[in-house]
Amino acid sequence: MTEQTTKAVGYLATAGYIMTIPAANIALHRYGVVSVGFGYKAPAAVFLAGPALVLRDLVQWALGRATAIVALLMAFLLSFAVADHAVALASALAFGFSELADMEVFSRLSPRWVRAVFIGGVVGIVLDSLIFLSIAFGSLDFLGGQLIGKVYGVILGSALVALRRRGTR
Structure with a gap:
């Protein structure tokens, strides 16, 4: 991959990453709690958290760690502009700690x-789930659903990375 292509991927991943965090907060507000399968439920934001972790990996790979941190801060600010402030704060703290880990x-x-991508994502989803649920809901009742829903995104992202890497060999 050329440097120009890598940067283009990084810019697209940055835009997607910045949008996933406020979109997750909006999804929670609009849809509330949803089924994630296997008899579990979780806040609707769950389906965007896994992809956010994978997109952050792409941003870091293509544009560097500093850009990933700036994108995270931009996403937090955007979340406060479009989502309930209590949810945005819970999201900011959860995403902040989980993304740094x-x-x-x-x-x-x-x-x-x-x-x-896979191991970092798993670490991220566990921390994100524990922090977000504790702050936003005051309980870990949705922990099983949170983990299942987020693992879907991490598995999908890891599979796409694996297929992409396999195709470049």
Whole structure:
């Protein structure tokens, strides 16, 4: 991949990443709690958190860690503009801590892309779920559903990375 193509991927991933966080907050407000399968329920935002973690990995890979942090801050500000402030605060804290943990894991494993995306994503979804549910709902009643719903996104993202990497060999 050329440097120009890498940057283009990074810019697209940045835009997608910035939008997923406020979109997750809007989804929660609009749809509330939804089924994630296997008899579990979770806040509707769950389906956007997994992709957000994978998009953040792409931003970091293509444009660097500093750009990923700036994008995270921009997403937080946008969340406060479009979502309920209590949900936006819970989301900001949850995403902030989980993204930083994911970023650290990804940075240590990044030469092994699929593994870095998957393991970093799993660490991120666990932290995000624990923090968000504790602050936004005051309980961990939806923890099982949160983890299942977010794993869907991380698995999809890891599979896409694996297919992309396989196709470039």
